[in-house]
Amino acid sequence: MQVSDQSGLPYYEQLVLRVKQQIVQGILRPGDRLPSVREMARQEQLNPNTVSKAYKQLEAQQVITTVHGKGTYVRETTPPAGDSAQVIASKKQLLTLLTEIRYLGVPLDEVVDWIRAAYEGVEK
């Protein structure tokens, strides 16, 4: 299984993250077709149910859309509302993490640099 990076996340979440990452990096663009569940499962040597779960989540989050009988495509990105449940949840996660980082004594400038690099997709 190649999805597995250094994280302990479930494989379907790793797949969800990777698709999003590829969209951010411009590797996947709106309108691009994703491999079918079967094709993706083969490529990643993953259980098809796991891939299908990831696709369902991506669909629920409006990242991708499935046209019945045609395939799965990356959606046009609409700027998310600043108060959507997803944004609020992510913000909460980030704040928890920042508390931790501050406790560890990492200077603000460095943290901002990390965030900028990650946000602009420079770093993996």
Place this chain on the structure above:
Amino acid sequence: MTLQVTGLSKQINDRQIIQDINFEWAPGEIIGLVGRNGVGKTTLFRTMMNHYIAEAGQVSIDGEAIQQVPQRQQQLFFIDTQYNFLSTYRLWELPRFFGAVYSRFDEQRYTALLQQFKLDANSQYRRLSKGMRALVNLILALTSNATYIILDEPFDGLDVIVRENIATMVIDEVADQQKGFLISSHDLNELDGLSDRVLLLKDSRLAHDYNLEDIRARAKKIQLVLNDKVIPDVIKQQSQLIRVSGRVLVVVISDYTPAVDQKLKALHPVLFEELPLTLEDLFRANLAHDTGYQMIK
């Protein structure tokens, strides 16, 4: 459509090999069966297939016990890698035998797959290399068109390419939810990602029925170094120790709640790092003898 194993038990020479095995298996699933050597994995398969007569329990498919309704047998496939009749036959001869039991045996596809993997239909089964044999076994399993396919250590001793071929064929076959696989393996890394559900056989019983993705969502594997050598209660109670080397502890915490997180952080560990959780960790956490805690005292 499901296959149901209920209360299956088998004794051999007065020794209880498997006892009261219960599980359900549906098409679309790739179930892993893990357990230490000699725990009875193959015995379970043989008993499920009716090669061994069960003392108790049964295997039923859609409510009909295969011991009572022999036609049901053709929905379940297993090649005993230790005891089988194949060795002196040539590959082109095999469909005749399997076709006799599996009425939906697809001979055309069998021939096509042999060609695809460059297997000579004139070869004798016993002259095949280990990897080729594994491929032929899988090809027979797929072309039997049985709904439920048991593979006993299908990756054992194979090179990367053959392994990937086999995994890909399994993935392909399961993708349209028409077939299910039950795969035993010692090499847990082979099952990781491939099966989403794992049965753990321990002391002749099914000790656990894991949904791996659920577990990954809840469990964490953590490497930590504490200030003093006494292992605090939170670790003793909430986690399973995987490895100790010097001051470094590697633990698996199967239910990582915010409360546990707080308790761990309150210990102010010198090092606290999350590691990827593999199937092997779960196996170790559940099967290894709990000697870890004594080692460090």
